[in-house]
Amino acid sequence: MLLTDTHCHFDFDAFADDRPAHWRRAQAAGVHRLVIPGVEEAQWPGLPALCRQLSGTRYALGLHPWWVESASAQWQERLVAALDQAGPACVAIGETGLDVACKLAMTEQEDAFVFQLKLACERGLPVIMHSHKAHDLLLKWLRRFTPVGGVVHGFAGSLQQAEAFWKLGIHLGVGGTITYERAQKTRNTIAAMPLESLVLETDAPDMPLCGFQGQPNHPERLPLILQALAGIRTEPVERLATALESNAGRLFAW
Numbered sequence: 001m002l003l004t005d006t007h008c009h010f011d012f013d014a015f016a017d018d019r020p021a022h023w024r025r026a027q028a029a030g031v032h033r034l035v036i037p038g039v040e041e042a043q044w045p046g047l048p049a050l051c052r053q054l055s056g057t058r059y060a061l062g063l064h065p066w067w068v069e070s071a072s073a074q075w076q077e078r079l080v081a082a083l084d085q086a087g088p089a090c091v092a093i094g095e096t097g098l099d100v101a102c103k104l105a106m107t108e109q110e111d112a113f114v115f116q117l118k119l120a121c122e123r124g125l126p127v128i129m130h131s132h133k134a135h136d137l138l139l140k141w142l143r144r145f146t147p148v149g150g151v152v153h154g155f156a157g158s159l160q161q162a163e164a165f166w167k168l169g170i171h172l173g174v175g176g177t178i179t180y181e182r183a184q185k186t187r188n189t190i191a192a193m194p195l196e197s198l199v200l201e202t203d204a205p206d207m208p209l210c211g212f213q214g215q216p217n218h219p220e221r222l223p224l225i226l227q228a229l230a231g232i233r234t235e236p237v238e239r240l241a242t243a244l245e246s247n248a249g250r251l252f253a254w
């Protein structure tokens with residue numbers, strides 16, 4: 001059974017001690033593909049080389065809401081230039097999005113998000129989105145500028161919100177949240193959504209799974225998220241794995 005981790009910050013320091021060894025561990029667990037989202041300017045130039053070094057990895061270019069405040073005045077030009085130079089290993093725009101917990105004013109976050117959303121529309125690329133208590137605002141912009149595809153990563157929310165994203169062709173990233181029994185609303189939502197709307201992710205080293213709190217998350221734990229999903233949807237693991245693989249392939253044209 002082969003799985004794709006559609007959202008893993010594999011370039012972060014948590015994996016710096018020996019990235020190839022961490023990748024081999026993930027591969028040994030059945031993770032054969034992994035998408036590394038871009039989060040800030042300084043990190044963009046290193047992503048192509050990292051993906052050349054680790055077979056089965058792809059990257060995205062974007063500015064995460066947490067890094068908008070520290071971005072240079074030229075970040076937009078730099079993002080466009082990085083996209084111009086990127087080859088087929090760059091599979092999406094992101095990670096972009098909106099976060100109410102971020103101290104930067106929402107209007108400034110929206111400016112950065114909408115710039116990237118328009119870029120995704122122009123380039124025909126899907127968009128990887130971070131949404132923290134900002135689903136409705138994100139939906140408003142997605143209705144205005146609808147990309148070829150996308151994903152709300154680490155989705156947590158209501159069935160109504162999930163359906164609104166899926167109506168716009170936006171997938172839901174299913175991560176460690178569903179391994180916690182207390183996350184009933186999200187678990188019920190994920191159980192009720194069409195299988196074709198879902199993709200798997202770890203968001204490692206963030207979003208630790210239930211039972212692994214306090215430790216950095218790792219892409220090798222992706223199969224545990226699949227198992228939790230099989231439990232809440234009462235569907236066989238193999239059937240889910242096959243469908244989720246084709247969803248990830250369709251989302252990133254990979």
Ligand SMILES: [Zn+2]
Pocket residue numbers: 007009037095130153203
């Ligand atoms: Zn992320």
